[in-house]
Amino acid sequence: FSVRKEQKKRGREQWVEGTRLHPGTKVLLVDDVISTGGSTEQALEKILPLGVVVTGVIPMVDRGDIATARFARHNIPFHALVTYRDLGIEPVKDV
Incomplete structure (x- = not known):
């Protein structure tokens, strides 16, 4: 499924x-x-009222450290396949 x-x-x-x-x-x-997990969190907020059980969030690339904390607040495991560290780039900063 996809969330619009x-x-x-x-x-x-x-x-x-x-x-x-x-x-x-x-x-x-x-x-x-x-980057920050904001769009994925919005998708989460749209599907939670449906009563689903979210077992985790997996991005292919995590560009910072912000999303990990964001989903921890929801008690949802977060594991990226590749991080900014793996790519040798600077992390995205929270604004």
């Missing part, structure tokens, strides 16, 4: 597309690149 950034103005007008999530469904949130 904006609700479509036609069709089913759903935030979540691709499947219907049911209470108790276990899901893993996957993202390509996370």
